[in-house]
Amino acid sequence: MNLSEYYSIPGKPGVFKMISQSKTGAVVESLIDGKRLPVFTSDKISSLEEISMFTTGEDIPLKTVFQNIFRKEDGKEAAVSPKADNKALEAWFSEVLPEWDKDRVYASDIKKVVAWYNLLVSKNLISLDEEPIEETAHEES
Numbered sequence: 001m002n003l004s005e006y007y008s009i010p011g012k013p014g015v016f017k018m019i020s021q022s023k024t025g026a027v028v029e030s031l032i033d034g035k036r037l038p039v040f041t042s043d044k045i046s047s048l049e050e051i052s053m054f055t056t057g058e059d060i061p062l063k064t065v066f067q068n069i070f071r072k073e074d075g076k077e078a079a080v081s082p083k084a085d086n087k088a089l090e091a092w093f094s095e096v097l098p099e100w101d102k103d104r105v106y107a108s109d110i111k112k113v114v115a116w117y118n119l120l121v122s123k124n125l126i127s128l129d130e131e132p133i134e135e136t137a138h139e140e141s
Contacts, residue, residue: 003048054101
């Protein structure tokens, strides 16, 4: 699963796919309705590949969180709605990522994760495929 071509744009709902780039910005397409819109270099867009979740240990990449949800939900949409109350969202998220940092991850963050996951899984863009692990050369002693 490669999330590097999918973006979040503050103030705009959903996930966007990069269509083309220029010196002044880019054109993205909404996965919700397929509409295209320009984004500019001043817009603070974030690749889903670069987003991670705060935990009590090391931060966990969003890709891993999506894969945890995919496993928990057997490849279907999340059992909880992004519009559910905060307690229900937090209880569900604790099953997905037990070590999430309750002081730095807010209910609004969980709502986004659920909405993004549901959108991506509905488009068959979530998988459990792992990146190939590069082998290191072993020296003989």
